């Protein structure tokens with residue numbers, strides 16, 4: 001459905017001169033540096049997938065999303081999405097896509113949310129019956145009723161993001177580009193937005209390309225991860241295979257009756273320890289969780305045990321380190 005081949009984009013940035021003399025000179029002779037934002041990336045995304053597009057700050061994620069949504073024209077390479085070249089067939093293409101840039105709004109600032117939605121209906125020429133169906137569903141599932149008549153500038157960030165997501169879906173697109181959709185949201189709103197993305201993907205088959213720095217978004221949503229660094233695609237695979245590659249691991253937290261007996265169990269590393277609580281990192285390729293717990297209970301009187309997967313952040317940090325990005 002989405003096929004990207006050798007996509008590249010550079011920006012020419014004017015060098016800033018310091019000092020009055022240099023500034024005056026730069027009015028006549030401009031000096032430029034070239035920033036290679038994207039340097040020949042290739043990937044395919046099948047219909048119905050949720051792909052997490054991740055990478056550190058300045059890696060080129062937003063630039064890619066802008067090219068894929070037809071806002072920016074690349075310097076080289078091809079991109080075919082549902083048979084369209086985004087930046088060439090924009091008028092026909094935009095009917096099939098929804099875009100949310102967490103940092104920007106697509107809503108009109110001073111007018112009530114509902115007026116923005118109606119304007120979008122007219123821009124996208126959405127038939128009345130289809131608009132009503134989508135509108136009712138979005139208002140209900142994103143709980144927009146209490147804020148639908150409020151001007152956008154009076155909304156909180158979380159309220160505005162829910163409206164942004166609704167706005168991007170009013171015309172019933174097949175593909176949704178989400179650039180940091182949960183940025184700045186509180187925990188409840190984050191979970192609501194994630195749940196909603198999951199639902200439209202499962203129930204409506206909407207393909208989702210998601211960029212985010214929140215690894216919980218990735219863990220909750222992405223079938224697949226595309227890692228970008230210094231403009232190149234560095235990793236393309238599932239979160240599971242990434243975890244396996246960097247060592248499967250769990251963390252055990254135990255509470256016990258006060259003790260100072262040693263807790264050196266083979267296959268584990270002691271992360272922290274106090275008189276009544278210890279945290280151990282377990283390499284699950286070397287030790288079985290049940291064995292570790294059995295050995296621990298032989299050393300101390302266990303009061304509580306919690307076993308968790310290692311945080312996804314840890315895996316991603318290792319990945320960034322491996323690629324030196």
Ligand SMILES: Nc1ncnc2c1ncn2[C@@H]1O[C@H](COP(=O)(O)OP(=O)(O)OP(=O)(O)O)[C@@H](O)[C@H]1O
Pocket residue numbers: 011012013035036037055056057058059060061062063064
């Ligand atoms: N309009 C522009 N003019 C000049 N340089 C740009 C422009 N847009 C992006 N860049 C540069 O291109 C590179 C990639 O930027 P981009 O915004 O795509 O990164 P990103 O991965 O989305 O970063 P972040 O996670 O910080 O949002 C950066 O070095 C950035 O400074």
